[in-house]
Amino acid sequence: MKDWRYWLAEQRGTLLAFAIFIVMFAIYSGNHPAGFTANVVQTAANKGVLLAFVAMAQTLVVITAGIDLSVGMIFTLTNCMASWLVIGTGLETAFGLVAVLGTGLVCGAINGAIVIYGRLQPIVATIATGAVYFGLALLLRPVPGGSVNEDVADFLTGRFFGVVPASLMALFVVVLVVWVPFRRSELGRAAYAAGSSETAAYMSGVPIRRGKFLAYTLAGLLAAIGGLFLTFFTYTGEAAYASGNAYTLFSIAAVVLGGVSLFGGKGSAIGAIFGALAFRTIGDLLFVFDFDPLWQPLFQGIILLIAVSLGAFALFRVRNRLEWFL
Amino acid sequence: MSETTLGGIASRMPKFIRRADPAVATAFACIVILLLLGSLYSRSFLSPEYLLQQLKVASFLGVIATGMMLVILLGQIDLSVPWSVATGAMMACAAAAYGPVGVALAIPFGILCGVAIGIVNGVGVAYLRIPSMIITLATNAVAQGLMVVYTGGFSPQDSATAAMRYLATGFTIPGVPNAVIIWALIGAAMVFVLTRTSFGRAVYGIGNRERAAYLSGIDTRRVVLIAFAVSGGLSAFGGVLLAGYASKAAQSMGDAYLLPSIAAVVLGGTSILGGRGSYLGTVAGVILITLLQSILSVMQMPEAGRQIIYGVVIVAMLLLYGRAPASR
Numbered sequence: 001m002k003d004w005r006y007w008l009a010e011q012r013g014t015l016l017a018f019a020i021f022i023v024m025f026a027i028y029s030g031n032h033p034a035g036f037t038a039n040v041v042q043t044a045a046n047k048g049v050l051l052a053f054v055a056m057a058q059t060l061v062v063i064t065a066g067i068d069l070s071v072g073m074i075f076t077l078t079n080c081m082a083s084w085l086v087i088g089t090g091l092e093t094a095f096g097l098v099a100v101l102g103t104g105l106v107c108g109a110i111n112g113a114i115v116i117y118g119r120l121q122p123i124v125a126t127i128a129t130g131a132v133y134f135g136l137a138l139l140l141r142p143v144p145g146g147s148v149n150e151d152v153a154d155f156l157t158g159r160f161f162g163v164v165p166a167s168l169m170a171l172f173v174v175v176l177v178v179w180v181p182f183r184r185s186e187l188g189r190a191a192y193a194a195g196s197s198e199t200a201a202y203m204s205g206v207p208i209r210r211g212k213f214l215a216y217t218l219a220g221l222l223a224a225i226g227g228l229f230l231t232f233f234t235y236t237g238e239a240a241y242a243s244g245n246a247y248t249l250f251s252i253a254a255v256v257l258g259g260v261s262l263f264g265g266k267g268s269a270i271g272a273i274f275g276a277l278a279f280r281t282i283g284d285l286l287f288v289f290d291f292d293p294l295w296q297p298l299f300q301g302i303i304l305l306i307a308v309s310l311g312a313f314a315l316f317r318v319r320n321r322l323e324w325f326l
Numbered sequence: 327m328s329e330t331t332l333g334g335i336a337s338r339m340p341k342f343i344r345r346a347d348p349a350v351a352t353a354f355a356c357i358v359i360l361l362l363l364g365s366l367y368s369r370s371f372l373s374p375e376y377l378l379q380q381l382k383v384a385s386f387l388g389v390i391a392t393g394m395m396l397v398i399l400l401g402q403i404d405l406s407v408p409w410s411v412a413t414g415a416m417m418a419c420a421a422a423a424y425g426p427v428g429v430a431l432a433i434p435f436g437i438l439c440g441v442a443i444g445i446v447n448g449v450g451v452a453y454l455r456i457p458s459m460i461i462t463l464a465t466n467a468v469a470q471g472l473m474v475v476y477t478g479g480f481s482p483q484d485s486a487t488a489a490m491r492y493l494a495t496g497f498t499i500p501g502v503p504n505a506v507i508i509w510a511l512i513g514a515a516m517v518f519v520l521t522r523t524s525f526g527r528a529v530y531g532i533g534n535r536e537r538a539a540y541l542s543g544i545d546t547r548r549v550v551l552i553a554f555a556v557s558g559g560l561s562a563f564g565g566v567l568l569a570g571y572a573s574k575a576a577q578s579m580g581d582a583y584l585l586p587s588i589a590a591v592v593l594g595g596t597s598i599l600g601g602r603g604s605y606l607g608t609v610a611g612v613i614l615i616t617l618l619q620s621i622l623s624v625m626q627m628p629e630a631g632r633q634i635i636y637g638v639v640i641v642a643m644l645l646l647y648g649r650a651p652a653s654r
Contacts, residue, residue, distance in 0.1 A: 135635075305465065
């Protein structure tokens with residue numbers, strides 16, 4: 001009897017994000033000129049999945065009470081790399097995939113090493129590494145261009161059995177292969193513990209450093225998967241500063257919508273995925289209702305502002321004014 | 327490396343060196359090294375005209391970094407700089423379209439828009455207790471959205487007013503650009519506020535431990551709100567000056583100022599955790615960053631290389647003296 005209550009309390013953020021997404025998507029597809037068809041779902045899934053990968057990456061770092069302002073740039077860098085490497089025969093393509101994902105891992109590991117072993121503040125450190133990653137992306141693609149193995153790209157962005165969007169299945173597989181093992185491992189628990197209270201975790205002998213390092217590294221990997229999918233959708237690589245920054249920003253919004261606490265130690269990547277899908281759907285609502293696309297940045301900014309302000313409701317629970325100051 | 331030998335060496339050095347913050351001294355040493363390297367590359371690097379030109383370019387970053395420093399001293403951060411700069415510039419240029427009154431009020435109006443962004447940040451951080459890096463990212467996005475809607479997606483052809491151009495490029499005192507004078511005035515005001523007023527003491531106190539500052543009777547929330555408003559206003563003023571320098575406002579003009587402004591403050595020895603730092607260090611950091619940019623552009627380094635060198639230099643300098651204490 002008690003068990004499901006604990007489960008419900010733990011998953012409240014995720015379930016809320018899921019509910020928001022369902023409501024928003026119902027409004028979206030209900031008002032879409034084409035209605036609720038496999039095509040509409042596929043397009044929406046392909047757009048949402050990109051942000052979902054980046055949001056998962058952000059979640060891993062946010063859980064440790066850090067923040068990664070370079071996820072968007074890792075996303076951009078791997079997009080540019082994939083537009084060079086993921087092409088040619090089967091073997092060459094496979095090598096390219098491994099190289100791109102490996103680059104993501106290395107970028108994440110560099111962030112982790114600087115933040116954890118270098119003991120720098122995550123904000124400044126990841127802004128700086130983000131500049132480096134963007135510089136590398138610009139070196140690779142001074143002008144937009146390149147191409148990918150279109151067979152692989154079409155397979156991963158198409159539909160299975162004519163109904164299920166392949167990108168959603170890919171997202172599902174990544175959750176099973178990356179997130180679930182992480183969440184259940186000792187190091188994953190260490191990452192949560194470090195985010196909840198680093199001092200207490202340290203005192204209890206939890207391997208906080210290794211846990212946090214793994215979280216940053218996997219974040220790089222997930223951002224790279226996102227970059228790879230961006231290449232599959234667009235067939236090109238582009239070192240776009242504005243788009244990289246936007247993905248960083250939206251990943252934070254998605255994480256907050258998904259019920260992950262920015263103070264660390266609370267939330268799950270599943271919530272962030274639904275947060276990302278919901279955020280994308282809300283952003284696209286404007287198109288369905290025939291607004292000028294010029295309003296989209298403002299609209300998304302306001303959603304972000306409202307989402308982050310929701311955290312302020314915790315103030316009503318404060319009994320002692322000293323609790324204002326964490 | 328024992329304390330006694332260090333102390334022994336220190337006691338034999340002149341007083342002004344002993345009192346200097348090692349971080350500030352490192353920053354000034356790096357400036358000298360950069361100047362020497364630059365002079366090897368090109369003769370004109372040490373000419374007064376070139377140095378004055380660099381100081382003029384540095385003053386735009388200097389004005390923006392002044393606001394950033396105030397916020398970082400509180401232990402917060404202001405990531406809304408890019409679009410505060412752009413909003414200030416674009417709104418000042420836009421106001422100029424409304425007749426002579428608009429032209430007269432262009433500069434104050436631009437700054438006021440920046441202050442408004444800063445107030446939203448300040449209310450979010452101080453009263454709603456939202457982490458500063460999150461709320462400032464959000465207001466940055468909203469400011470961007472507002473500007474995109476306002477301009478209809480294009481950079482408007484609004485050009486800067488004569489007053490803005492005069493402030494940025496004119497000469498009141500022969501030989502000294504106005505922009506440098508403005509930076510000097512703002513810097514002097516900042517030094518006065520930080521070292522001679524109770525507001526300044528409160529800023530350092532909050533940066534060290536907000537709880538303690540609150541318990542000692544400081545209205546910490548009001549101080550934080552004011553600091554963010556000042557930061558927004560100074561960013562916008564920097565934008566106004568930049569618009570005067572380029573004689574027009576553009577949408578992405580602020581993007582190039584976020585990382586340098588944080589870097590200048592942090593390289594100048596201000597602790598990113600708040601509570602420690604001097605304005606002299608920020609001045610050194612601003613000049614250091616500007617010289618670095620200038621040398622890279624003289625060497626015709628492409629944008630990609632510049633971004634990489636920036637990031638690497640900032641991480642390297644932070645690893646030298648910006649590290650947090652080890653876990654217990």
